Amino acid sequence: MRDRRANAAPFAPLRYQNARDQPLMGIITEFKEFAVKGNVMDLAVGVIIGGAFGKIVDSVVNDLIMPLVGRVTGGLDFSNYYLPLKEVPPGTPATLDALKKTGVPVFAYGNFITIVLYFIILAWIIFIMVKWINRLRRDVPTPGAEAADEAEEVKLLREIRDSLKAR
DSSP states (O other): OOOGGGGSOTTOOOOOBOTTSOBHHHHHHHHHHHHHSHHHHHHHHHHHHHHHHHHHHHHIIIIIIHHHHHHHTTSOOGGGOOEESSOOOTTOOSSHHHHHHHTOOEEOHHHHHHHHHHHHHHHHHHHHHHHHHHHHHHHSOOTTHHHHHHHHHHHHHHHHHHHHHHO
16 A cells, blocks of 8 residues: 555645545534534533532532531541551651651541541532432423323324214
C-alpha cells in the first residue's frame, strides 16, 4: 500500500484529514454539531447545577448537621485520634496537623471515622432530597396525558358505535 503523499510535491503543505478523508473543515463542522446537541448542553447544565448542589449539601452537612452531631456527642472530634508510627520529636504539639508537619508518619484512624460519618450523613441528605424531588414530580400531572386518555376513550366509543351500526 503506497502513501498518498508519495506523488505530492516534496515541499507541498500537508492538509489534515480525518479517517473518512474529510478535510479539517469537516471535522470542525462535526464538532460544532456535537457541541451544540441537546445532550451535551444538558450535560453541561447538569455539571454546573451539580457543582452548586454539591456546595449546598456540603454546607448543610458542615454548618447544620455536624454541629448537631458534635453537640449530641459532647463535642467529640474523631479527627484528632491517631497513633504515631515513629518516635515523636520533643517539643512537638500532640496534634495530628503538627505531627504531619514534622514528618512523623501517623495512623490517622480518627480522620477515617470522621470521613465515613460525613459520607453517611451526606448520602442520607441526598437520599432525602431525591425522595422529595421524586414526590414533587409525581404530584405534577404531565401535559398531554389526559389528552391521550381521552383519545383512547374516544376510539373505544367510536368502535362501539360502529359495531352497533353494523348490526
